[in-house]
Amino acid sequence: MKLTLALAVLLLVAACGTDTADTVTDPATDPADSRSTAATPGAVSTGSIPPWVHGEVSTRTLATVMDTGDPELCLGPVAESYPPQCRGIPLKGWDWADQHGRFETSGDVRWGLFKVTGTFDGTTMTVSGAIPEEVYDALRDPERPEEPLPSGDAGLAGPQQQEIQRKVEAHPLPGTLSVYATPAAVVVEVVHDDGSLQEQVDAAYGAGVVEVRSMLVPVIY
Known part of the structure; x- marks a missing residue:
């Protein structure tokens, strides 16, 4: 009986280790089933952040300048810790001495809220000016879009919008x-859009379905 059982086990192991026509292949690992993101319906190609090459840009409104060794401009969410935490785009030409008494410090960390103006090459913003929170007047800010939410914006998004998201x-x-x-x-809030990102999503999803909001906007003279 023991010998018969041992032989059965050996036969089972041999069968499991043999490739046959009945072998099942995981589609997720089948090279023939691999798909590129470009072939996916609604896919938008990724690449570099579009630069602004026609003069200066500014932050849409106040934004956090964070310095934990090198100054960065945080255009997205900021963690409400002390000191706050965020990651942003590098700032070239930023000098804290120009903002004496208008920022906070904790150890070696410095930060503050500013409306920052400069040029943007797609990676780094070179600063030409900054207005601190204490003297910033949103009502008199020519670059601050009034941007009411799209009509029908109240309430919860439906399944169609959630699927597109x-x-x-x-x-x-x-x-x-x-x-x-x-x-x-x-x-979609992005660091910067020169209009090309909006064109991409319009082509992929249809006009008016996805709204791209650039956090860096052209300076209005």
Whole structure:
């Protein structure tokens, strides 16, 4: 009986280790089943953040300048810790001495809220000016868009908007900071859009379905 059982086990092991026509292949690992993101419906190609080459840009409104060794401009969410935490784009030409008494410190960390102006090459912002929170007047800010939410924005987003949000998150635009769905549109906040990112999502999802909001905007003279 023991000998018969041992032989049965050996035969089972040999069968499991043999490739046959009945072998099942996991589709997720089958090279023939691999798909590129470009072939996915609604996919948007990713790449570099578009630079602004036609003069200066500024932050949409006040933004956090964070310095834990090198100054960065945080255009997205900021963790409400002490000191706060965030990651942003590098700032070139930032001098804290120009903002004496208008920022906070904790150890070697320095930070403050500023409306920052400069040029943007797609990676780094070179600073030409900054208005601290203490003297910033949003009502007199020519670059601050009034931007009411799209019509029908009140309430919860429906399944269609939520599905589009998932697709946008799966294929993020360059410089994406946040994505959220409203009943009217899926809103994507990005570091900077020169109009090309909006054209991409319009082509992928249809006009008015996804709204791209650039956190860096052209300076109005």
